[in-house]
Amino acid sequence: MxxxxxxxxxxxxxxxxxxxxxxxxxxxxxxxxxxxxxxxxxxxxxxxxxxxxxxxxxxxxxxxxxxxxxxxxxxxxxxxxxxxxxxxxxxxxxxxxxxxxxxxHEAPIAEWVMMVAVALDHKLLQSHKTFVTGLWDHWPGRYGPYRELFNRTFGIIGFGAIGRRVAKLAKAYDMEVIASGRSNNHSQIAQSLGVKYCWGKQGMKEVLSRSDFLLVATPLIPSTLNLIDEQALASMKKTSYLINPARGNIVNEYALYQALKEKKIAGAAIDTWYKYPTEETDQPRPSTHPFWELDNIIMTPHHSGGTxxxxxxxxxxxxxxxxxxxxxxxxxxxxxx
Structure with missing residues (x-):
């Protein structure tokens, strides 16, 4: 004892x-x-x-x-x-x-991803902003028809826990899901989820070029720093959306801002940023570029998994x-x- x-x-x-x-x-x-x-x-x-x-x-x-x-x-x-x-x-x-x-954190992040995908595609924030002022600018009779997620393509870069959870939800919307990673390690689980899985540089190129919605779901390591750069963004459809709940610096800050400002892609939802508070009361802007002035972005303060x-x-x-x-x-x- x-x-x-x-x-x-x-x-x-x-x-x-x-x-x-x-x-x-x-x-x-x-x-x-x-x-x-x-x-x-x-x-x-x-x-x-x-x-x-x-x-x-x-x-x-x-x-x-x-x-x-x-x-x-x-x-x-x-x-x-x-x-x-x-x-x-x-x-x-x-x-x-x-x-x-x-x-x-994969469950709440996946919920956030699908929420912003719908909000981007249906111009939800813009519709609310104008309609509460009495304007009918986003009424389909004036704005025109909206798109839907049904039968569209959801691309995922990084097929870990978050990517797999999003894939399940996107499949529930009857979307085609394609994903890419650095190696073919995830091929079997992707197949079980009904996901087309590509790997390596060529696989990433396919996901970038085919996706209507592109999810960044890879960790930030040296090889993924600025992974989504000007060239990658240029290979995306002009009608596509980028969604990043992973880490800000995986997506090149200036290239993303320019792509959104010049409407090279349709829009983005960003939850992870380039600058953060360091003290209890400081309120830094999240980027050196004024994303908040753009009308084709949803910005949230890194809270997608904060439940x-x-x-x-x-x-x-x-x-x-x-x-x-x-x-x-x-x-x-x-x-x-």
């Missing part, structure tokens, strides 16, 4: 977290089964003060820098309560430290990894840098 208690005491992890909501303790917010030493501290620009990493076994956060590494003398794991890991500097990681993420369900599922995965680390089991969702 004594040996068991000593082992448990020795394995008690110190975990660094941002403050939990009022009247919610850390073990409720991150539902661990293990006994944990929680350290709460304010994060600025998604990061704690670097010195707060000293003596910490587990850091829950989305960013890791060289300066933070200087103090990470005991760090065993960085647990990201999100999908993206592009703000973790791999070269700064201490020897032996593991990074694991937690996605679980209670997403947060709860991610917290459960983070908590499971803390329990696994405590008991010496392999972590799940480990990132291979």
């Amino acid at each position: 004594m040996n068991w208690n000593m082992t448990m005491k020795r394995n008690k992890l110190t975990v660094l977290i941002p403050p939990t909501p009022d009247n919610v303790n850390a073990s409720e917010w991150w539902p661990v089964k293990s006994d944990v030493n929680w350290i709460e501290t304010v994060y600025s620009d998604n990061k704690p003060a670097p010195s707060k990493l000293q003596g910490v076994d587990v850091f829950i956060g989305t960013d890791f820098t060289y300066e933070m590494a200087k103090f990470a003398d005991k760090l065993k794991a960085i647990l990201i309560p999100a999908a993206g890991y592009e703000r973790i500097i791999a070269d700064a990681l201490p020897n032996g430290a593991v990074v694991a993420n937690a996605s679980h 209670d369900g997403t947060r709860n599922r991610r917290a459960q995965t983070v908590a499971e990894n803390i329990d696994r680390l405590t008991s010496g089991q392999p972590l799940i969702n480990v990132i291979d840098f």
